[in-house]
Amino acid sequence: MVLANGPFEALIVRGDDAQVRAFANTCRHRGAQLCSDESADGCQDSAIVCPVHGWRWQLDGRLDAIPRRAAMMRTVDHGDLVALPCAVRHGFVWVAWSDAAPDLTDFLGPADRVLGGWQLEQWAQISDTSIAVDANWKTSVDMHNEAYHLDHLHPELAPLVDPADVVFDPLGPHHRIRFSIEPAGEKTWDVTQVTIFPNVSITRHPTRAMIVRHRPQARDVGQVLFDEWSLAADAGGHPPLQRRFFNAAEALGPSGESGAMARADLLATMQLGRGVANAAGADERRLLLHNEETPIAHFHEVLDDYLYGRSR
Numbered sequence: 001m002v003l004a005n006g007p008f009e010a011l012i013v014r015g016d017d018a019q020v021r022a023f024a025n026t027c028r029h030r031g032a033q034l035c036s037d038e039s040a041d042g043c044q045d046s047a048i049v050c051p052v053h054g055w056r057w058q059l060d061g062r063l064d065a066i067p068r069r070a071a072m073m074r075t076v077d078h079g080d081l082v083a084l085p086c087a088v089r090h091g092f093v094w095v096a097w098s099d100a101a102p103d104l105t106d107f108l109g110p111a112d113r114v115l116g117g118w119q120l121e122q123w124a125q126i127s128d129t130s131i132a133v134d135a136n137w138k139t140s141v142d143m144h145n146e147a148y149h150l151d152h153l154h155p156e157l158a159p160l161v162d163p164a165d166v167v168f169d170p171l172g173p174h175h176r177i178r179f180s181i182e183p184a185g186e187k188t189w190d191v192t193q194v195t196i197f198p199n200v201s202i203t204r205h206p207t208r209a210m211i212v213r214h215r216p217q218a219r220d221v222g223q224v225l226f227d228e229w230s231l232a233a234d235a236g237g238h239p240p241l242q243r244r245f246f247n248a249a250e251a252l253g254p255s256g257e258s259g260a261m262a263r264a265d266l267l268a269t270m271q272l273g274r275g276v277a278n279a280a281g282a283d284e285r286r287l288l289l290h291n292e293e294t295p296i297a298h299f300h301e302v303l304d305d306y307l308y309g310r311s312r
């Protein structure tokens with residue numbers, strides 16, 4: 001599969017030895033993109049072949065064949081694909097964009113133990129949707145990082161959840177929020193959401209989990225790809241997984257198949273995005289955070305640490 005995140009693009013491959021590896025999705029010859037579609041269907045099962053001149057690599061990244069190799073002027077001593085740090089843990093493939101990234105255990109810190117206790121690798125993925133949204137990726141993260149909007153935007157949830165009862169725990173750069181939902185006539189659901197800095201949140205109900213990922217787009221800071229996956233604790237009996245993609249208009253329309261709640265969040269994300277991008281009055285403007293928006297403050301403090309250093 002291909003994973004694109006802002007200007008970074010990785011090709012993620014399971015080798016014949018069953019090991020999962022990640023490579024920069026760029027040819028070592030003249031830099032062509034190796035696989036263009038997310039499912040990497042264009043790539044062969046047993047090898048990675050560049051679409052331009054046909055250089056070929058084994059699934060472990062070793063350069064295997066160069067057309068007309070004998071006629072080349074120079075020997076090729078650095079033709080293997082560029083490997084990226086990659087690990088499989090908690091049911092996810094984790095890829096870092098450079099060797100300078102911290103070790104995964106150090107990066108996850110206390111979140112490692114929380115995710116380990118969930119054993120999501122044993123759950124079944126039952127939906128896989130992406131929506132192209134007109135907003136900066138941080139606006140999309142913020143929209144999914146607070147419960148303050150529930151009363152106004154999701155009045156149907158108001159009797160079930162009290163935003164004031166949401167418990168916030170920082171987990172190093174990541175964080176966790178916990179709350180309860182009390183559906184009429186049903187047992188209380190304990191809901192926990194872990195946000196892995198900077199752009200992934202995993203929300204776990206007793207029998208369902210929802211994962212959202214906010215992917216910046218390389219060519220437009222005002223665009224984010226909002227990925228949403230659902231998981232079910234019971235592994236069997238689900239229809240085959242279908243990858244679906246919507247633009248914002250489709251997702252907001254009647255055929256978008258999003259529920260009213262998701263539509264309200266999507267619309268609000270775009271309204272926030274447009275308002276924040278509005279240059280009029282920007283010099284005077286100060287954003288204010290309510291006490292129920294502590295996760296947003298935490299996210300932006302960590303982000304500023306990364307961008308400007310801890311002693312800024």
Ligand code: FES
Nearest residue numbers: 027029030050053
């Ligand atoms: S650019 Fe890939 S083989 Fe030439």
Ligand SMILES: [Fe+2]
Nearest residue numbers: 149154261265
């Ligand atoms: Fe919402």
